[in-house]
Amino acid sequence: MIRLLIFLIGIAVMVLIIRRIWQLRTSAQTKLVLLDRDGVINEDRKDFVKKISEFKFIDGSISAIKTLNQAGVKVAIITNQSAVGREIITRENLQDIHDYMQAEMELHGAKVDAIYFCADHPDSATNRRKPGTGMLEEALAYFKASPDQTHMVGDALRDLQPAKKLGIHRHLVLTGKGEKTLNDKSLQDCSPFEVHKNLQDTVAVILKDFKK
Numbered sequence: 001m002i003r004l005l006i007f008l009i010g011i012a013v014m015v016l017i018i019r020r021i022w023q024l025r026t027s028a029q030t031k032l033v034l035l036d037r038d039g040v041i042n043e044d045r046k047d048f049v050k051k052i053s054e055f056k057f058i059d060g061s062i063s064a065i066k067t068l069n070q071a072g073v074k075v076a077i078i079t080n081q082s083a084v085g086r087e088i089i090t091r092e093n094l095q096d097i098h099d100y101m102q103a104e105m106e107l108h109g110a111k112v113d114a115i116y117f118c119a120d121h122p123d124s125a126t127n128r129r130k131p132g133t134g135m136l137e138e139a140l141a142y143f144k145a146s147p148d149q150t151h152m153v154g155d156a157l158r159d160l161q162p163a164k165k166l167g168i169h170r171h172l173v174l175t176g177k178g179e180k181t182l183n184d185k186s187l188q189d190c191s192p193f194e195v196h197k198n199l200q201d202t203v204a205v206i207l208k209d210f211k212k
């Protein structure tokens with residue numbers, strides 16, 4: 001009877017250990033792609049995207065996100081939205097724009113898993129505002145992703161800078177401010193990084209990298 005009890009306890013302990021190892025293994029394998037919004041997903045505007053009619057998807061960006069979804073990669077947007085802090089738009093306006101963006105993506109079978117935005121005015125910016133690392137760290141923690149299994153895609157230096165600090169892979173797209181960013185001497189501080197024509201090309205490379 002005692003032997004049977006010890007045997008059963010032994011089995012139970014083994015099951016718990018195997019389950020824990022499996023949990024650690026799967027959480028360590030979370031694949032995450034962080035996307036800047038303006039200039040990567042939608043056309044950048046010098047005067048900010050203030051309403052739904054000003055939100056124009058860049059060709060191919062929705063299908064690129066769908067490709068990530070289908071590959072089981074988590075997708076999060078990391079965006080500075082100082083238009084809120086500058087009182088050009090309200091938080092409700094921003095929510096409406098994001099609701100529209102998500103609805104349009106859904107129509108095409110794509111979705112982003114989380115949206116992180118920073119409303120700070122540049123003059124009173126916290127570490128959440130890029131090039132601060134705050135929003136990227138929040139995403140890593142939420143998705144339990146490791147930096148070496150995470151890629152950041154942006155069109156500006158400040159998208160790549162926090163990724164460099166955290167050891168996240170970096171990709172510059174030539175849409176939006178990308179061409180201008182390419183000529184910025186400070187860009188070399190973010191190396192190594194890759195340069196791609198647009199989000200679609202970037203996703204193809206990222207998926208190959210995840211398969212390695």
Ligand SMILES: [Mg+2]
Pocket residue numbers: 036037038039040044154155156176177
């Ligand atoms: Mg941008």
